[in-house]
Amino acid sequence: xxxxxxxxxxxxxxxxxxxxxxxxxxxxxxxxxxxxxxxxxxxxxxxxxxxxxxxxxxxxxxxxxxxxxxxxxxxxxxxxxxxxxxxxxxxxxxxxxxxxxxxxxxxxxxxxxxxxxxxxxxxxxxxxxxxxxxxxxxxxxxxxxxxxxxxxxxxxxxxxxxxxxxxxxxxxxxxxxxxxxxxxxxxxxxxxxxxxxxxxxxxxxxxxxxxxxxxxxxxxxxxxxxxxxxxxxxxxxxxxxxxxxxxxxxxxxxxxxxxxxxxxxxxxxxxxxxxxxxxxxxxxxxxxxxxxxxxxxxxxxxxxxxxxxxxxxxxxxxxxxxxxxxxxxxxxxxxxxxxxxxxxxxxxxxxxxxxxxxxxxxxxxxxxxxxxxxxxxxxxxxxxxxxxxxxxxxxxxxxxxxxxxxxxxxxxxxxxxxxxxxxxxxxxxxxxxxxxxxxxxxxxxxxxxxxxxxxxxxxxxxxxxxxxxxxxxxxxxxxxxxxxxxxxxxxxxxxxxxxxx
Amino acid sequence: xxxxxxxxxxxxxxxxxxxxxxxxxxxxxxxxxxxxxxxxxxxxxxxxxxxxxxxxxxxxxxxxxxxxxxxxxxxxxxxxxxxxxxxxxxxxxxxxxxxxxxxxxxxxxxxxxxxxxxxxxxxxxxxxxxxxxxxxxxxxxxxxxxxxxxxx
Numbered sequence: 001x002x003x004x005x006x007x008x009x010x011x012x013x014x015x016x017x018x019x020x021x022x023x024x025x026x027x028x029x030x031x032x033x034x035x036x037x038x039x040x041x042x043x044x045x046x047x048x049x050x051x052x053x054x055x056x057x058x059x060x061x062x063x064x065x066x067x068x069x070x071x072x073x074x075x076x077x078x079x080x081x082x083x084x085x086x087x088x089x090x091x092x093x094x095x096x097x098x099x100x101x102x103x104x105x106x107x108x109x110x111x112x113x114x115x116x117x118x119x120x121x122x123x124x125x126x127x128x129x130x131x132x133x134x135x136x137x138x139x140x141x142x143x144x145x146x147x148x149x150x151x152x153x154x155x156x157x158x159x160x161x162x163x164x165x166x167x168x169x170x171x172x173x174x175x176x177x178x179x180x181x182x183x184x185x186x187x188x189x190x191x192x193x194x195x196x197x198x199x200x201x202x203x204x205x206x207x208x209x210x211x212x213x214x215x216x217x218x219x220x221x222x223x224x225x226x227x228x229x230x231x232x233x234x235x236x237x238x239x240x241x242x243x244x245x246x247x248x249x250x251x252x253x254x255x256x257x258x259x260x261x262x263x264x265x266x267x268x269x270x271x272x273x274x275x276x277x278x279x280x281x282x283x284x285x286x287x288x289x290x291x292x293x294x295x296x297x298x299x300x301x302x303x304x305x306x307x308x309x310x311x312x313x314x315x316x317x318x319x320x321x322x323x324x325x326x327x328x329x330x331x332x333x334x335x336x337x338x339x340x341x342x343x344x345x346x347x348x349x350x351x352x353x354x355x356x357x358x359x360x361x362x363x364x365x366x367x368x369x370x371x372x373x374x375x376x377x378x379x380x381x382x383x384x385x386x387x388x389x390x391x392x393x394x395x396x397x398x399x400x401x402x403x404x405x406x407x408x409x410x411x412x413x414x415x416x417x418x419x420x421x422x423x424x425x426x427x428x429x430x431x432x433x434x435x436x437x438x439x440x441x442x443x444x445x446x447x448x449x450x451x452x453x454x455x456x457x458x459x460x461x462x463x464x465x466x467x468x469x470x471x472x473x474x475x476x477x478x479x480x481x482x483x484x485x486x487x488x489x490x491x492x493x494x495x496x497x498x499x500x501x
Numbered sequence: 502x503x504x505x506x507x508x509x510x511x512x513x514x515x516x517x518x519x520x521x522x523x524x525x526x527x528x529x530x531x532x533x534x535x536x537x538x539x540x541x542x543x544x545x546x547x548x549x550x551x552x553x554x555x556x557x558x559x560x561x562x563x564x565x566x567x568x569x570x571x572x573x574x575x576x577x578x579x580x581x582x583x584x585x586x587x588x589x590x591x592x593x594x595x596x597x598x599x600x601x602x603x604x605x606x607x608x609x610x611x612x613x614x615x616x617x618x619x620x621x622x623x624x625x626x627x628x629x630x631x632x633x634x635x636x637x638x639x640x641x642x643x644x645x646x647x648x649x650x651x652x653x
Binding site: 252273 | 524526530568
């Protein structure tokens with residue numbers, strides 16, 4: 001009997017480790033031999049822990065599993081109370097275009113054999129037969145843009161590093177996924193770490209870099225463990241070696257280190273303060289040497305691009321947003337999780353059709369797209385198409401494609417205040433608009449909360465200053481959640497006496 | 502508690518183990534904290550000397566990052582996520598009840614040294630919040646029931 005029980009953080013947080021122990025105990029009691037594989041998550045968080053049993057017809061899913069449901073796995077599976085049927089046939093799975101996440105949840109994350117059997121290393125093998133310029137051209141042609149949030153064309157960044165003079169160059173993977181509602185990087189690293197390793201190895205070839213670092217936030221213990229183990233496996237198998245080797249580094253709880261120049265300082269062992277640009281990290285990055293800094297999903301999308309060609313990847317998408325995007329649907333949502341699809345769905349489709357609306361059953365009030373620095377969108381903007389430019393045109397951003405859904409009990413003034421408070425806590429302190437502005441923002445929003453409407457224009461003015469005067473996106477984008485809350489939900493900022501009346 | 506010489510020896514081992522890394526300070530500080538539960542003030546001169554940094558530079562790095570402690574934590578460390586996705590499913594209310602039950606605020610330790618309560622901004626469990634971490638272990642859909650795990 002072969003059983004899959006995810007090792008993904010979500011499954012573990014909902015009891016997967018205890019399930020493994022219970023399954024082993026039950027199997028031993030019955031004298032049934034079982035092979036338990038710890039896979040990644042399929043991304044259907046409402047079904048986690050989702051246990052899969054291999055049958056002749058395919059992998060049968062059971063979830064959300066509790067300890068009481070374990071003995072039933074050894075009986076008639078068709079009548080198990082938690083059966084969801086064949087996992088691959090579920091609408092959530094069938095509706096997706098899984099390119100970057102094709103193997104996540106499917107394979108044993110630490111089996112290089114499994115990885116190869118599911119199309120792994122084809123991209124790297126192809127890249128080995130190409131020149132640096134050809135690899136760069138292929139990635140550029142695919143239209144891949146930075147999935148961390150900035151949306152900068154990945155191929156152009158690689159070209160700069162590839163052509164930069166320098167004996168030692170680096171590929172740095174930004175796995176400091178600190179935005180609330182985002183967990184795609186975590187899921188990819190936990191569920192299919194070799195995809196990231198392969199993507200980095202290809203980047204190394206394209207840029208002439210010999211060393212790669214993955215900077216993972218300390219809040220992701222499972223991802224750290226899986227990535228560290230995967231690097232050892234890859235090194236033993238010769239995927240990594242003297243030509244290109246990698247190291248896993250762990251952050252220390254500073255949100256701002258998700259900003260690429262802060263990350264580089266942190267990696268160098270310094271305070272994670274932002275560096276002014278120029279010089280670009282592509283020319284003077286880690287240790288002052290040419291460095292590619294790419295998000296996990298950007299790098300992990302490269303193997304499929306190299307394996308199937310730029311044209312294949314580019315064929316998906318909308319406008320200048322090419323390929324697929326792993327949407328992360330979170331917060332107060334009925335069906336939350338990761339859903340990879342081509343760019344171009346409407347926000348309403350994502351929230352209502354895929355997510356199924358709120359978990360509380362109350363109306364959706366607002367959806368924050370792109371993490372703590374993203375704008376809050378009201379249902380009146382649910383026709384917005386999911387793409388970089390399309391969200392930009394509505395004074396928002398897609399960021400790392402995380403969506404926090406909030407119901408009508410949410411006080412948007414408090415959410416705006418939280419955005420300022422968060423910026424104040426996490427500011428690196430280098431530039432004044434962010435360091436001081438965020439503190440003044442909290443104070444001023446507290447004045448508004450006390451009914452002082454004269455403070456509202458000050459908020460708009462302060463946001464303007466932060467937006468144009470901050471060194472990086474922390475201070476520069478905190479105005480997005482604040483101003484979107486103020487613009488779309490003015491009633492929440494109205495004098496409190498109105499509520500009292 | 503280790504005596505000063507034992508501490509010096511342990512840190513020397515850590516420094517040696519990390520001597521070939523590029524930019525080794527964060528891995529060193531993580532290892533020191535792993536060994537002692539916090540980064541002792543008395544460790545700073547030794548680390549600074551080994552890396553050719555000033556004591557102020559090392560102190561500056563320690564104080565910049567939320568993870569590094571300058572004094573020991575309680576027997577248990579309870580981290581509760583305060584980020585938006587968890588707020589959307591009632592994390593603030595859960596945190597309020599936990600604070601009241603423990604009688605402490607963020608960053609504080611109960612007087613009996615049992616629990617340190619810390620905020621965390623996202624554990625990547627955003628579709629099964631409120632999220633928590635108890636002594637390094639992840640908890641989804643957390644409520645005040647989590648207090649049972651830090652009861653002793």
